[in-house]
Amino acid sequence: MRLILEHAAIATVDAGGTEYRDGHVVLDDATITAVGPGRAAAEGPRIDVSGCLITPGLVNTHHHLYQWATRGLAADATLFEWLVQLYPIWTRLDADVTHAAAAAGMARLALTGCTTVADHHYVFPRDAPDQIEALVAAADRIGVRAHLVRGSMDRGESDGGLPPDSLVETTDAALLGTEAAIAAHHDPAPDARIRIAAGPCSPFTVSETLMREAAELARRTGVRLHTHLAETLDEEEQCIAENGCTPAEYADKLGWLGDDVWLAHTVHLDRAAVGRLGATRTGSAHCPTSNGRLGTGIAPVRDLLDAGAPVGLGADGAASNESGGLGEELHQALLQARQRGGPTALSVREALWMGTMGGARCLGRHGELGSIEPGKLADLAVWDLTGLPHAGIDDPVAAFVLGATPPLKLLLVGGRTVVADGELRTGDEAAIARDLVAASRRLR
Numbered sequence: 001m002r003l004i005l006e007h008a009a010i011a012t013v014d015a016g017g018t019e020y021r022d023g024h025v026v027l028d029d030a031t032i033t034a035v036g037p038g039r040a041a042a043e044g045p046r047i048d049v050s051g052c053l054i055t056p057g058l059v060n061t062h063h064h065l066y067q068w069a070t071r072g073l074a075a076d077a078t079l080f081e082w083l084v085q086l087y088p089i090w091t092r093l094d095a096d097v098t099h100a101a102a103a104a105g106m107a108r109l110a111l112t113g114c115t116t117v118a119d120h121h122y123v124f125p126r127d128a129p130d131q132i133e134a135l136v137a138a139a140d141r142i143g144v145r146a147h148l149v150r151g152s153m154d155r156g157e158s159d160g161g162l163p164p165d166s167l168v169e170t171t172d173a174a175l176l177g178t179e180a181a182i183a184a185h186h187d188p189a190p191d192a193r194i195r196i197a198a199g200p201c202s203p204f205t206v207s208e209t210l211m212r213e214a215a216e217l218a219r220r221t222g223v224r225l226h227t228h229l230a231e232t233l234d235e236e237e238q239c240i241a242e243n244g245c246t247p248a249e250y251a252d253k254l255g256w257l258g259d260d261v262w263l264a265h266t267v268h269l270d271r272a273a274v275g276r277l278g279a280t281r282t283g284s285a286h287c288p289t290s291n292g293r294l295g296t297g298i299a300p301v302r303d304l305l306d307a308g309a310p311v312g313l314g315a316d317g318a319a320s321n322e323s324g325g326l327g328e329e330l331h332q333a334l335l336q337a338r339q340r341g342g343p344t345a346l347s348v349r350e351a352l353w354m355g356t357m358g359g360a361r362c363l364g365r366h367g368e369l370g371s372i373e374p375g376k377l378a379d380l381a382v383w384d385l386t387g388l389p390h391a392g393i394d395d396p397v398a399a400f401v402l403g404a405t406p407p408l409k410l411l412l413v414g415g416r417t418v419v420a421d422g423e424l425r426t427g428d429e430a431a432i433a434r435d436l437v438a439a440s441r442r443l444r
Contacts, residue, residue, distance in 0.1 A: 001028075001029060002026065002028050002042065002044035002045065003026075003027045003044065003415065004024060004025070004026050004027075004040045004042060004044050004045065004046045004047070005024060005027075005046075005047050005049050005054060005380075005382065005410075006023070006024035006025075006039055006040055006047070006049070007024075007048050007049060008022075008023065008025075008049040008050065008053065008054045008382065009021055009022070009052070009053045009054070009385075009396040010024075010025065010035065010053070010055075010372060011053065011054070011349075011372075011396070011397050012056075012372040012373065013055065013056055013352060013353055013356045013357050013370065013371040013372065014371045014372070014373050015371075017349065019397070020036070021037075022038060023035065023036060023038065023054075024037075024038065024039060024040040025054060025380065026042045026044075027378040027380075027412070027415050029378075029415055030191060030377060030378050030414035030415045030416075031378055031415075032372060032373065032374055032375065032376050032377070033374055033375075034374055035372050035373065035374065049409055049410070051384065051385055051386035052382050052384050052385060052386075053382075053383045053385055053396040053397070053399070053400055054372065054380055054381070054382050054383075055352065055372075055381050055383065055400070056356040056357070056360075056370055056371055056372055056379065056380065057113065057115025057116065057356075057379035057380055057381050057411065057413065058112075058113045058114045058116075058313075058327065058355045058359070059114070059115070059116045059118075059312060059313075059356060059358075059359025059362075059363065059369065059370060060109055060114050060117045060314055060326050060359065061118050061262060061285035061312035061314045061359045061362045061363065062118060062226075062264040062285035062287055062314030062315070062316055063105065063118060063119045063120065063314060063315055063316060063317065064119065064120055064121065064316065064317030064318070064319070065098070065101055065102035065117075065119045065121070065135065065138070065317075065318075066090070066097070066098045066102065066121060066123060066317075067101070067317035067318045068100075068101035068102070068104045068318040068319075068436060068440075069100065069101040069436065069439050069440045069443050070086055070089055070090070070319045070440070070443065070444070071319055071322045071440075072319075072322060073085065074086060074319075078234070078295065079231065080162065080232070080234050082294065082319075082320065083163075084162060086319060087167055088164060089443060089444060090125070090167065091125050091164060091167050092125065093123050093125055093128065093131070094125075094128050094129070094131075095128070095129050095130075096439065097439040097442065098121070098131040098135065098138075099134040099135075099137055099138050100435040100438070100439035101318075101436060101439060102119070102134065102138035102139075103138040103141055103142060103427070103432050103435065103436075104432050104433065104436040105117075105119075105318055105324055106139060106141075106142040106146075107142050107424050107427060107429060107432050108323075108324045108325060109315065109324065109325065109326050110142055110143070110144055110411055110418050110419055110424060110426075111325070111408065111411075111419055111424060112325035112326050112327040112328065113326060113327045113381040113383070113411065114326040114327075115144055115145060115369075115379040115411065115413045116144065116146075116147065116359070116360075116363070116365070116369060116379065117139070117144050117145065117146050118146075118147040118149060118197075118226070118314070118362075119135060119146060119147070119148055119149060120149040120199050120264070121135060121148065121149065121150070122149075122151025122152055122153055122200075122201040122205075123151075123167060124152070124169055125167060126166055126167075130177060130180070130181075132150060132181045132184075132185065135148050136148065136185055136194055139193065139194060140193075141427055142418070142426055142427060143418045143426040144413055144418065145194075145369075145379070145413060145414075146194050147195045147196075147197055147224075147363050148181070148194065148196055148197070149197040149198070149199035150177060150181040150196055150197070150198060151199040151200065152169055152174030152175075152177065152178065152199070152200050152201065152206065152210060152214070153167065153168045153174075153200075153201045153205040154168050154169055154170060154171045154174055154206060154207050155168060155204070155205050155206055155207050156168040159207070160242075161205045162204060162205060163205055168205070171207060171209055171210045171213070174210055174214075175210070175213055175214065175217060178196075178198050178214065178217060179217060181196050182196045182198075182221050182223055186221075186223055188222065190367065190368045190377075191368065191377060193414075195223070195224075196223055197218070197223050197226050198214045198215070198217055198218040198223055198224075198225055199214075199225070199227055200214045201228060202227060202228040202229070202235070203227075203235070203239055203243075203247055203251075204235055204238055204239075206227075208254065211227075211254045212254050212255065215254065215255045218260070219260070224261065224262070224363070224364055225256065225258075225260060225262075226261070226262055226285075227251075227256065227263060227264070228264045228265060229247050229248065229251055229263040229266055230246070230247045230248055230265060230266050230267055230268045230269055230273070231264070231265035231266075231267055231268070232267070232268070232296045232297070233268060233297075235247055235268075236268050246270070246273065247268075248270075248273035248276065251263070252276060257276060257277065257280040257282045258280050258281070258282060259280065259281035259282070260364065261280075261282050262282070262283030262285055262312070262362040262363070263277075263283065263284055263285065264287065264316075265284075265285070265291065265296070265299065266284040266286075267291060267298065267299045267300075269299075269300055269303075269304075271303075274300055274303045274304055274307050274309070275307055277304060277307065277309040278304065278307025279307070279308070281308065281309065281310065282309060282310075283310040283311070283312065283361060283363075284299070284301075284304055284310070284311045284312070284362070285314040285362060286299050286301055286311055286312065286314065286333055286354065287313070287315065287321070288313075288329060288333045288335075289315070289321045289323065289328070289329060289332050290315070290317070290320040291336075292332070292336070293320050293322075294320055298336045298339060298340045301333065301336075301340075301345075301354075302337055302340070302341045302345045302346060305350070310361035311358050311362075312354055312358040312360075312361070313326065313329045313330065313333055313354050313355045313358070313359060314329070315329060325405060326355065327400075327405035327406075328405050329355065330351040330400070330401050331351075331401055331402065331405070333354060333355075334346050334347075334348065334351045334401060348397050348398045348400075348401040348402060349397055351401050352397060352400070352401060356370045356371065357370035357371055358370075377414055378414055378415040379412065379413050380410070380411070380412045381410075381411050382408065382410040382411070382412075383400055383407075383408060383409065384407045384409040384422075385400070387407070389403050389404040389406070390403050390404075390406060408420075408421075408422055409421065409422075
């Protein structure tokens with residue numbers, strides 16, 4: 001089915017940064033077939049979106065959707081303190097709670113312009129069913145694309161790790177669970193809705209053996225790799241004490257740098273580490289709100305971009321970012337970069353690039369997502385800039401990034417309507433909220 005969106009400002013985020021003040025986008029089924037200025041020559045149903053800005057759908061490169069069930073806890077804690085308080089609660093996690101939390105998290109992301117969600121799920125309590133199916137079902141319910149990172153932890157308290165022993169798997173079980181998720185759900189097709197990645201949680205919750213063998217498994221099966229790295233100074237001090245090197249050097253030693261890897265946070269990197277991420281084209285999932293909530297520091301985004309590393313944006317787990325929206329992360333990323341590097345450290349269009357094409361590069365989807373170009377998938381966000389929060393701002397990209405996150409006139413995933421006129425059209429928001437409240441109460 002053909003659909004024509006016209007009379008909107010368009011930021012294509014293509015390689016040339018092409019923009020139109022009054023343009024059109026033509027969709028045929030799930031694919032973009034034309035984009036340009038003025039009225040479209042093609043025939044078909046037309047939607048006048050005057051006063052709106054069309055961007056590629058936003059790409060969330062790092063999340064923990066299950067944490068929607070534990071928002072607001074440990075509100076004033078450091079990262080390690082926060083984890084120690086929350087791990088015992090997460091030992092009670094089951095598939096029903098995970099589904100309710102994931103549906104709520106994905107709905108919130110969709111309502112803030114996100115069409116692709118990378119979720120890092122690493123909590124698999126003993127005697128509880130595998131929860132990847134619950135995440136797949138939530139993605140089907142809300143209608144977003146999902147990169148589900150089958151995470152793992154095999155280093156509990158008795159081995160010097162942070163999580164309780166009851167919350168960690170054996171190394172073999174973690175690897176088998178990851179391989180099973182890949183076999184059951186990974187779709188390598190260009191228009192895939194579900195992909196799987198391998199994701200041992202972090203160096204302080206995972207053994208060296210699991211880190212090495214997960215990388216080998218991922219490369220043997222053709223999936224990507226993801227983990228937390230260099231998020232806090234506590235992590236760096238522990239890594240130096242245990243391994244005699246920084247977290248970035250440790251990752252490099254274990255084969256965890258490369259263009260099939262993206263790392264969450266990368267806050268504490270020295271100049272050599274930034275250079276290595278750039279040289280190896282290792283991606284970084286920048287999570288500004290979460291880093292601010294936990295006080296972990298400000299990532300060297302400008303340096304990473306200059307070095308050639310792909311940098312995307314992440315909302316991170318809702319228990320460390322209670323808002324859970326993605327549109328606002330563009331604004332936060334710009335503010336943090338300028339706090340660190342001065343007023344020219346990140347432009348509004350670079351922030352938009354990070355939220356779209358930068359994220360697509362991190363996930364290995366830049367051939368089909370992240371920009372508005374013929375042949376790419378019809379994942380689009382149509383932002384309504386006609387209201388008071390954006391009135392009088394002449395530059396629509398500046399209005400979007402510097403102002404309040406605009407309401408969505410339309411959000412399309414593969415040409416399918418997910419949000420229209422600011423409302424979720426693939427689910428009942430009130431029912432999703434009730435399910436989350438019930439799941440949160442039962443978990444706690």
